[in-house]
Amino acid sequence: MDRRQFFTCSTSGMALLFITGATAVGALVRFLYPGVYDEPPQRLKIGYPGDFAFGPTFLAEEKIYVFRDDTKGFSAASAVCPHLGCTVQYVGNDRQFSCPCHGSVFDATGKALYGPASRPLEWLEVTLAKDGQLQVDGGRKVPDSYSLRVQASS
Amino acid sequence: MIKEIYRSVFRGDPVSTDKGKTELVFYNLWLHIHPAKVRKEHLKLHHTWYLGFIAFYLLVILCVTGVALMFYYHPHTTVAYKDMKDLTYVVFLGQFLRNMHRWAAHGMIIVVFLHLCRVFFTASYKTPRQFNWVIGVFLFLLTMGLSFTGYLLPWDQLAYWAITVGTNIASYVPIVGSEVRLLLLGGHIIGDQALLRFYVLHVLLLPGLLIALTMVHLWRVHKDGGLSRPLWKLDGGADATREIAMPAGQEKTYGLMQIITGKPIFEMLTPAEEADTVFSYPYAFYREGVAFLLTMASVMAISLFWNAPLEALANPAKTPNPAKAPWYFLGLQEVVSYSAIIGGVIVPALLVMALLAIPYIDRNPSRRLKDRRLIITAFTLLVIANIVLIIIGTYFRGEGWSWVWPWMDRAGGGH
Ligand code: HEM
Ligand code: FES
Numbered sequence: 001m002d003r004r005q006f007f008t009c010s011t012s013g014m015a016l017l018f019i020t021g022a023t024a025v026g027a028l029v030r031f032l033y034p035g036v037y038d039e040p041p042q043r044l045k046i047g048y049p050g051d052f053a054f055g056p057t058f059l060a061e062e063k064i065y066v067f068r069d070d071t072k073g074f075s076a077a078s079a080v081c082p083h084l085g086c087t088v089q090y091v092g093n094d095r096q097f098s099c100p101c102h103g104s105v106f107d108a109t110g111k112a113l114y115g116p117a118s119r120p121l122e123w124l125e126v127t128l129a130k131d132g133q134l135q136v137d138g139g140r141k142v143p144d145s146y147s148l149r150v151q152a153s154s
Numbered sequence: 155m156i157k158e159i160y161r162s163v164f165r166g167d168p169v170s171t172d173k174g175k176t177e178l179v180f181y182n183l184w185l186h187i188h189p190a191k192v193r194k195e196h197l198k199l200h201h202t203w204y205l206g207f208i209a210f211y212l213l214v215i216l217c218v219t220g221v222a223l224m225f226y227y228h229p230h231t232t233v234a235y236k237d238m239k240d241l242t243y244v245v246f247l248g249q250f251l252r253n254m255h256r257w258a259a260h261g262m263i264i265v266v267f268l269h270l271c272r273v274f275f276t277a278s279y280k281t282p283r284q285f286n287w288v289i290g291v292f293l294f295l296l297t298m299g300l301s302f303t304g305y306l307l308p309w310d311q312l313a314y315w316a317i318t319v320g321t322n323i324a325s326y327v328p329i330v331g332s333e334v335r336l337l338l339l340g341g342h343i344i345g346d347q348a349l350l351r352f353y354v355l356h357v358l359l360l361p362g363l364l365i366a367l368t369m370v371h372l373w374r375v376h377k378d379g380g381l382s383r384p385l386w387k388l389d390g391g392a393d394a395t396r397e398i399a400m401p402a403g404q405e406k407t408y409g410l411m412q413i414i415t416g417k418p419i420f421e422m423l424t425p426a427e428e429a430d431t432v433f434s435y436p437y438a439f440y441r442e443g444v445a446f447l448l449t450m451a452s453v454m455a456i457s458l459f460w461n462a463p464l465e466a467l468a469n470p471a472k473t474p475n476p477a478k479a480p481w482y483f484l485g486l487q488e489v490v491s492y493s494a495i496i497g498g499v500i501v502p503a504l505l506v507m508a509l510l511a512i513p514y515i516d517r518n519p520s521r522r523l524k525d526r527r528l529i530i531t532a533f534t535l536l537v538i539a540n541i542v543l544i545i546i547g548t549y550f551r552g553e554g555w556s557w558v559w560p561w562m563d564r565a566g567g568g569h
Contacts, residue, residue, distance in 0.1 A: 032337050039341055060471030083494055084322040086315065086473040100475030101319060102491035103555035115555075116491055 042138040045129055049074065049150045052134075056090050063087055064124065064136055065097075073149035076124045076136045077110055083117035097121060109144040120144070175433040185439075187372050189380060191431045192438050201276070201384040204445040205269035206375075210368065211449040212262040216300075217361065219255040227307065229353035231346050234309040235467045242464065253457035259301050261453065263482050266297050274512070274533055277521035278382040284513035286374040289367055291509045296364045298482070303356035305480055306349060314468035315477040317344055317352075323490065323498030331499075344470075388522055475553050484547025485540040491555050505536075 001009070044062055052068045059066060063079040077097075079087050086101035096113070097106040104115030111120050125140040126148040134148075166177025176190040195201065226245055227237045241248035270290060273279055279287035306317045321344070324335045340347030375381065432438075465474075479487045489497030516529055523530065552558035 029337075032340075034340050034347060037341050038347065039343055039345065063471060084319045084490070086318065086477055087471060098554055100473045100554055101315075101477045102487075116493055 043135060044138070045131075045133040045135050048133055049128075056092065058090065062136070062138075064138075065090055066126075066134075066136070069147070072147040074126045074134060075144075075147040076126050078122040078124055078138065080122070081117060082112075082119040082121060083115070088121065111144075169435060172433065175435045178435050185434075187376060188434045188438060189376070190434055192380070192434050193383075193427075193431050195384050195387055195430070196381045197432075197437060197441055198384065202381065203268070203272055204441070205265055205272050207442055207445050208449050209262060209265045209269055210372075211446045212258045212265060212453070213364070213368065215258045215450065215453055216255060216262065217365075219251050219258065220357065220361075222251050223255055224357060229307070229349050231309060231349055231468075234307065234349060238308045238310070238464055242461075249461060250457055253460065253462045254453055256462035257456045257460070258453050259304060260481075262297055263301060266294050270294060270509075271537065275523070275530070276382060276385055277526065279513040280382075280516070280519070280521060283374075283378045283382065286371060286378055287513045288510055289371045289374065291506070293364065293367055293371060294509075295506065296360055296367065300356060300360045300364065301480060301482070303352045303360060306344075306352045307356065308464055309349065309468045310465040311468055311472075311474050312463065312465045314344060314470065315473055316479050317348070319477065319479060319487075319490075320483070321348075323494060326495045326499050328499075382521075385521065385523065476551055476555055478547065478551070481544060481548055485543035488543045488547050488551075 054068050054070055057066045065077045065079055067075050081088050081099040083102060083104050086099050088097040088099045090097050095108040102116050104117035105113045106121050107113055123142050123144050123146055125137045125142045127135050129135040166181050167174035169175050169178055179185045179188055179190045226241055241252050306313045321335050321338060325331045340351045486497050489501055549560040550557055
């Protein structure tokens with residue numbers, strides 16, 4: 001084996017080793033992404049419009065605040081704090097949301113007033129399902145002016 | 155007969171002879187991490203404070219009690235909390251073992267940190283021990299990682315919200331952050347997948363890594379020429395420079411003496427220094443045994459009188475107010491309460507990088523305290539700042555993370 005052969009051999013050997021290694025690492029990382037997410041659906045039916053009182057209703061399981069306003073209709077805000085994910089509480093007297101974890105406070109439109117949260121609370125799309133129930137889609141963000149007006153049956 | 159069996163297990167001469175004492179160490183897989191003879195000065199409490207050993211003993215206690223807990227614990231959200239209740243109320247010794255595991259884990263964080271400080275203040279990270287310091291920093295990070303993953307397992311309110319906040323911090327890391335969180339949780343929410351992943355990390359991957367690295371760490375102590383000389387010996391001429399391994403010779407590619415730079419203690423010592431050494435058996439082993447017994451007794455005593463906390467079942471709908479991270483992260487949480495990216499990403503990243511770089515940045519060859527004023531001041535200030543922030547986070551933060559005086563009637567309460 002001469003010098004040239006030796007170098008070709010060892011470079012291709014290294015290249016092969018590198019490719020194999022990189023593929024293995026890539027495959028391993030890919031493996032760690034679950035094939036299915038065993039998680040509740042983002043779009044939820046939350047009940048008939050008439051079931052909601054005027055003002056805020058907190059849906060604990062879903063971490064959603066639903067607001068019913070007699071002129072504007074229905075709107076829904078995610079109660080997940082945009083800072084680090086604690087559940088915010090709506091304080092009716094102040095018309096503010098406050099977060100127990102690091103003290104972020106948001107106004108009624110979700111805008112961060114003070115505290116570490118830099119982003120506003122998220123507003124979620126509310127639609128009417130075929131069966132007449134309200135439906136909130138956690139995956140669809142809407143501006144804070146969004147609301148759904150329904151001809152209330154009750 | 156009994157003597158014959160004993161001789162088949164321990165093959166050296168009787169330990170009443172010097173040869174036997176040496177062979178006891180040399181022929182034993184576990185003991186030969188020690189040299190056969192050690193300097194008297196290294197046995198002194200006020201050089202090492204035995205902190206490295208205590209950290210190791212706590213690790214042993216954690217492994218044993220951890221395996222015991224595994225017999226009763228299922229990593230599933232529907233039963234994990236019930237398993238904790240069973241351990242508390244129905245399993246014989248369950249509460250006690252859980253207490254031991256919990257308190258030893260807290261203790262290990264404190265002790266590993268104190269050990270790091272000891273190594274820093276005695277400047278033992280300097281040549282030739284730079285890399286062992288780096289290994290040490292990783293041991294420290296792994297210890298924190300173990301505490302963090304263990305925190306979720308009881309599936310109570312404390313667990314759920316500490317991990318919610320902790321993993322959301324990861325999403326602030328630019329570019330890879332949210333992917334890291336997704337992989338860590340195995341999904342977008344903290345549910346069964348997350349519990350299972352944390353469990354695997356906590357009982358297998360992280361301890362495996364920690365044990366493997368600890369072995370390298372101890373091996374390196376030996377190979378770097380044994381422990382550093384205590385500071386009070388420096389004025390006798392034993393300076394850092396004296397400990398640098400022999401340079402390789404020119405005429406031969408290598409010789410055994412050049413590979414074994416660990417200074418076999420018999421050959422490298424002057425007769426005067428030799429007189430300053432003792433056999434590891436019994437002097438070192440005896441002291442290490444005492445340190446072990448004291449560690450064990452302390453953990454058991456604490457576990458008799460204080461129970462590991464267990465709050466209400468995890469409830470994603472209701473955040474406890476205030477929601478606090480584990481105490482050792484409260485310094486960071488305090489900063490996080492001003493800005494998530496600074497407290498959660500920038501400050502910890504800078505701290506870890508600074509720790510890793512210390513032995514390479516600090517090129518000052520002297521180990522004497524008076525020659526190291528600047529770096530000692532900087533390090534001490536950082537340590538004090540962290541302790542103050544942890545105290546503030548623990549005692550002075552109430553509802554909505556607002557400032558409270560601990561002696562006033564306190565709503566919420568902290569941990
Ligand atoms: C799991 C955690 C750890 C264990 C079990 C451990 C164990 C030990 C032991 C048994 C010793 C021998 C002497 C002594 O007791 O001080 C030692 C020495 C040493 N450790 Fe650690 N250690 C750990 C973490 C660390 C950390 C976090 C650092 C620093 C970042 C570190 C750096 C060192 C260095 C440089 C030495 C040599 C000290 C000298 O020669 O004086 N170790 N370690
Ligand atoms: S999670 Fe709401 S302020 Fe930090």
